[in-house]
Amino acid sequence: MKQKSLTRVLALDLLPRRFGYVVLEGPERLLDWGVRSYRRTGKPIDALIHRRLRPLLELWRPMVLVIHAARQVPPRKKLLRERLLKAVVAEAKNNRVCVRILKSAKEQAEKLTKYERAREVAKRFPVLARSLPAKRKPWQSEDHRMGMFAAAALAMAQLNITALSAPAIPEPLASPFDPPRDYFQPTKQVSNHL
Amino acid sequence: MATQRLPNYLRTHRKHSGLSQSDICFLIRLKDKSELSRYERNIGQPSLRMALACQEVYGKPISELFAGMSESVARDSRNQMKKLQTRLQANIYPQSTGSRIMQKFQWISHRLLEMPNFKLV
Numbered sequence: 052m053k054q055k056s057l058t059r060v061l062a063l064d065l066l067p068r069r070f071g072y073v074v075l076e077g078p079e080r081l082l083d084w085g086v087r088s089y090r091r092t093g094k095p096i097d098a099l100i101h102r103r104l105r106p107l108l109e110l111w112r113p114m115v116l117v118i119h120a121a122r123q124v125p126p127r128k129k130l131l132r133e134r135l136l137k138a139v140v141a142e143a144k145n146n147r148v149c150v151r152i153l154k155s156a157k158e159q160a161e162k163l164t165k166y167e168r169a170r171e172v173a174k175r176f177p178v179l180a181r182s183l184p185a186k187r188k189p190w191q192s193e194d195h196r197m198g199m200f201a202a203a204a205l206a207m208a209q210l211n212i213t214a215l216s217a218p219a220i221p222e223p224l225a226s227p228f229d230p231p232r233d234y235f236q237p238t239k240q241v242s243n244h245l
Numbered sequence: 246m247a248t249q250r251l252p253n254y255l256r257t258h259r260k261h262s263g264l265s266q267s268d269i270c271f272l273i274r275l276k277d278k279s280e281l282s283r284y285e286r287n288i289g290q291p292s293l294r295m296a297l298a299c300q301e302v303y304g305k306p307i308s309e310l311f312a313g314m315s316e317s318v319a320r321d322s323r324n325q326m327k328k329l330q331t332r333l334q335a336n337i338y339p340q341s342t343g344s345r346i347m348q349k350f351q352w353i354s355h356r357l358l359e360m361p362n363f364k365l366v
Binding site: 084 | 250
């Protein structure tokens, strides 16, 4: 039996006081996902790195850490973001993890909104569909779980995973005792031209 | 780029099931969820009873739940078998056909050939 090569990727969607994360092992295996935040007093960057990111790096031992390239941020927040990025990169190097900073060229080419991208992620990994928040209204602030989907989109970009045409929400089960078909594996891409 | 499997995938399977640590503790009869958390974080190794209970709950074989650990144990066992094989080979004489040593040697050689990742050195 030939052993498959695995690339474990940790993708982060960084914000000053929280980050969404996703861990993928190869293009098909979603290991972990969630949002980690620090809202107490003190230095949020130190706390985010030492108390939230470090345990993730130690637990999952990723090979690559993927971060989104800085978007256009106001000058007031730019310094904070740069400091956070530096701290993340330093922590990753301490754990011997490669860091990749991805630009959003593909997203801009496809002209997808953040919510549409999140829906694509949910299609690819139906287990995330239950965490997909409702589309926000213009007067509402963004749901914190969207960070998780942004991170998943980054991981997919890193592993060159294309979007698929499977339903976002898995089909109802025949029996409540049967395990779901897509329990561990994401749905396969369906070819339309047979 | 290739990485080694993780010692265990308990957290992954639990998150896919949507169950909490307390739920799993109830199912596998663990008193404290901190114990499960320790196992999920690879701090300490679970008992055989707990491993079997996890296999039953998640419906996945132990070798998949504890993939990294399983691989390292398999590798170690293979190395030990190879060592024993060489040791036995040194004690085999031409007139010892049908002896106990020959029987052991044949059995170990057969087992090593059956193993999936066996390499002839």
